[in-house]
Amino acid sequence: MTADYPESRRDESVVETLHGHQIADPYRWLEDADAAETKDWVSRQNAFTESVLTQYDERGWFQQAMTAILRRPRAGVPVQSSGWFFVGRNDGTKAQDVVYVADTLAALLDGGRVLIDPNTLSEGGTDSLGTFTVSPDGRYFAYGINESGSDWTTFRLLEVATGAEVDDVVTEAKFSEAVWLPDSSAYLYSHYPAGGRSEGTETKVLGGGQLKLHKIGTPQADDQLVLSFPDQPRIFVTPVVSEDDRYVVMHLHEGTDAATRLWLYPITTDGLGDPIKVIDEFADEIDFVRMAGDRLILRTDRDAPRGRLVSSDFDGNFTDVIPEGENALRSAYATSGGLATLYLVDAQPELRLHDIDGGNTRSVPLASGGLVDVTGGAKYDELFVGLSSPTEPTLSYVVSAASGDLRPLPSLAPAGETFAAPEITVRRVVEPGREVPYFVISRADLDLSEPRPTVMYGYGGFRVPIFTDYRPGWPAWLAAGGVLVITNLRGGGEYGTAWYEEGRLKNKQNVFDDFIAVAEHLQKTRVTTAAQLAIHGRSNGGLLIGAVMTQRPDLFAVALPGVGVMDMLRFHLFTVGAAWASDFGLPDDPEQFEDLLAYSPLHNLHDGSAYPATLVVTGDHDDRVVPLHSHKFMAALQHAQAGSAPVLTRIEVDTGHGFGKPAAMVASEWADLLAFAAHHTGLVPPEQ
Template sequence: MRRAILLASLFATSMTPIAATAQQQASAPAAQPLTYPQAARGDVVEEQFGERIADPYRWLEDDVRNAPAVRQWVTAENEVTDAYLATLPGRDLFRQRITQLYDYERFGTPEKKGGKYFYSRNDGLQNQSVLYVRDTLDGEGRILIDPNGWSQDGATALADAQPSEDGTHVAYAIQDGGSDWRTIKVLDVATARPLADEIKWAKFTGLSWAKDGSGFYYSRFPQPAAGQEFQSLNENQAIYFHRVGTTQDQDVQVYATPDRPRLGHGGQVSDDGRWLVITSSEGTDDRYEITLVDLTQPGARPRTLIPGLQNNWSYVGNEGSRFTFVTNKDAPRLRIVTLDVAEANPQPVEIVAQDEAVLDGASMVGGQIITTYLVDAKTEVRRYSSQGQLVGRVELPGIGSAGGFGGENDDPETFFSFTSFATPTTIYRYDVRTGQATPWAQPQVAFNPDDYEVSQRFYQSKDGTRVPMFVVHRRGVDLSRGAPTLLYGYGGFNISMLPGFSATRLAWLEQGGVLAVANLRGGGEYGKAWHDAGRLANKQNVFDDFIAAGEYLVREGITSPQQLAIQGGSNGGLLVGAVVNQRPDLFAAALPAVGVMDMLRFNRFTAGRYWVDDYGYPDREADFRVLRSYSPYHNIRSGVQYPAILVTTADTDDRVVPGHSFKYTAALQHADIGDRPHLIRIETRAGHGAGKPTDKIIEEAADLWAFAARWTGMDVRPVAGAATAASPAD
């Protein structure tokens, strides 16, 4: 029941301004050169495969917490950036409007345990969402965990919460300052009070309860050396069992592979409670080993069910010895198979064959298998019997993204979420027996979703590949005139860019801007082949796809190079950095966030070693040649006019360490690339993105849109008018 906070003043749709035309933008005042902080240039030069590689800003890799010189540089850079952003006329208007748009009630998908319903809720502008419980489906929610009082700056988050099978306890994970490290604690549901239990040094872990509620399984790494907590490589992850009411030093190690330190492990208790299903991987690829531990036999030796790290084997559920998995073995768009673990050498039996669409997920609920498929980057939901016969489909409210469908195989009740670019996330209750979906939490919002238009277009990349792209804008915007446009991309790690609502993006659209989201190769939109076509030696295809998206938008008259801004985060930050080097003439502004910018050293820090599946190994010559050819830090072109660039990162990002962005920015500011600003915005007590408090999200988005608006010619004006009621997001 996504119910919204009713705003006193809403905008009138007829008053939203149309952005400046290309002719108006061309007459914008010229950029004034900025004075950047001096970054010392070191003399580090290393030879790799016969090539001398200079790394003058190696010192900026040092952890800002422990390196005074880096801290001084960060402070100086933020002062320059803050002073510049303060001059942008649209900054306050964006901040005010994004704050209004963000102020609506948001719910997470409920999880049912012990007859109780556990879910997250944010009343609108809370920095962190709160965990609630209901004793009945439509009962009144009771607060269990409110992280908003955990820190003064709101940067300590509830990262995960898993109720026990009987609903009497919750194991929950605390994230501080955006770090990937987690502290795990246990809550008594009846009293809403935490127990004394506390676990440190957990990271990249699930929480899976034993069926009897005695404790849970989790994954952790060895404690890192002092001063290396946020930079050292993550190796030797192991699975432990924690018994409720005991201390961490009493936790029992269930599974580890000291002879293979690069393997990561996750444990999940099987549906019947008999087995611990262990999924092991070495990198980011969906290539797993599956190991079983018989929990009914104390001291049982682990049994390898699927060896070899060759294919995706995602556990769906089991009925006795019959295990169901999603796999891409002999099916690059995935299929569903069963394995009978009672057999000495189980062989997969196909029950749902590969389809033209890509299988994106499956769950066993109410005696059926509910599957989500991607059809041209949009969700379709199908229902199958446990034997694999198609039963029907789950009708969705429109073109968008759906997820959830968790639950028990003997319970026909499940929940799912649905969202699209102009539709905030709505939670639905779904009755598997009747096939009926009813809204459980539906937001009311400070805008009318019908005022926005979403289309899907297809364009050709450099090599002729057909690539899809979503284009979103306000109804009434004359695209033939050209409009300030924000082009977003990612293109990696088998991750699909699906339709989804963003209150911050809506503020851009309200001003007459266009949003374009390109489904680049390297993602998972069309299965393994699409992923493979955008990684390793094929990585240039991702950049070509993104450049072709920009060229298409210009060719169609939707925008112009003087009105086109690009954005991407993490691997998408790498994307933005690479294409700016390759086609600086195509873009007016660039917003690379928490990017992987030094492709020759990415695997030396924290989780970077996992990324070799997509990027390759810098110490192997063939991979080195590819990485060297597009590494953003190493390919900045002096003597060429670059677009305006606002880099964003955070001082406590221990996923993509901020040294990537620091070095890249220092190199940009040293190079002769024109007078447009090339700045970095460095957030404090924030990480790679997860757990970032609402107020920091709003502040950052206002800065980004104001910067992009300045350099794309957008005339930012107040959203005028008032309404008496919010509009339901149907």
């Protein structure tokens, strides 16, 4: 152990017997984020990390680069709703994007007017706009505010035409948007009673949610309870109003599991009728797309691991509309002309248009890269598609569902500073042993005849597809002369359900083995060396980094786990952690406990081992993957480290899991991550 690390008190008395194993937990006191001792520990760790990073010459270059990148003007994907067009914009000087509105697309492209500026909501810009929806009559703009990066949401209203505030507030919402009834009198939302949260940084288990109906102009206390599962707290409900205004379609999920129960609530003049339980078991992924007369169009993986579109009666009997094909069907959308589908072709998006019966299929050519968003609706011919690349943020296109014509939109971003993103090359590679696909990305003029410092990124879980998309740090790393590798691991959503199943529960080790196999292949093919390889991932990807760095510390020079799940024996005891049982299992189950113990990063650190240079990042208000995971892992890692490489933590204050983080914080965090990676992989940025 390096004596200079801040002291982390070890309580050797905390030992539990779990399924026959003696499990020591000497840093359990760090689970109490509000305790003075924890706050003091955070302060001392941050001070120590700053004292180390300030010595790195590379830090100045990356700070300048990241500041320039985040000062680039940017804009999101337009949204058309209820007679209005909306877009988020940032001139590069704002902590949060500003929402603009206009009554035509042309007017929006000309500038539009400011509807809401989230930068006025808090000092430092730590409060962010999470979701917004528009009442069907076009009068109200219901927006959700998340404070300090928390998942907790407060809903407020504006009048779209005037921007005037409406005296109507709903609090203690989570994991939902405002879903309007067709007459614009009320909206549905997911409410979590006060007992499900605590002051300051939340660590309590999230209690069962309640789907409620809020009538505009009435107190929240009078909201109608529509649906709840008090004995099944891991049930989450996502409502959608059918495009014909006849039904509220309820998607019921158990945690993050994609298996779906599908209930229809008829919309009546008095509210909602009794449910029609079209699918009432958790068996298959089901996603409502639209109505076709008295039948439902659904996307499903039932008998189709790559996905298909079906027509269903109210008894859940399916008929193919678009059968399963060679590629993974990721999502489907209603258009005025019928249907649009989004497929993933080797982790690249492909948009197709169809009549409502699935016929007359037309492919829309999209640029390779990452999918940002697709917006549209059954009332509109236009689909707005946002794409990105590793060096360029959102580029928006408009697609005519009738003709299939695609045209790029003029830049929606305001004028401002620029950053000269480098020209890049993208090469697709498949590791030959486990056949893991990955992308190798580098500056176009970079000499690759010798191994290069490389950042390798992965996720591998929860059916999430990983693209060659934009992240603010990528253009800086590439401009500095580093190589970027983006991996497609089992457990992700790139190739359908079977690919996902091979990376969860008892198969979770496959994710780590895939990542290790790519690292070994990169070194075998001389893209990089162990001394030049940095690895990075966030959330479930942070777990990935924690697992592989403890299993193969010899394979990497640098580990950069962000907001990771590190304590696999207690993750289910905090906030929404139990919802992740779909991928991880639960430690309460003896068999699943053994699987979790085998790879839990916290429990696979060994005193006296030499670990890579490590920079763990988290946010003190993260109420999804609570910071105790990173804190306990760091304390244990600093105690175990026998090598000379530093192991540090960077704890951002007043931020959460990542969404809505102010631009300056994003720039600062990425600058430190990349400077740390460069320093310990030998990457020398230009002009140094």
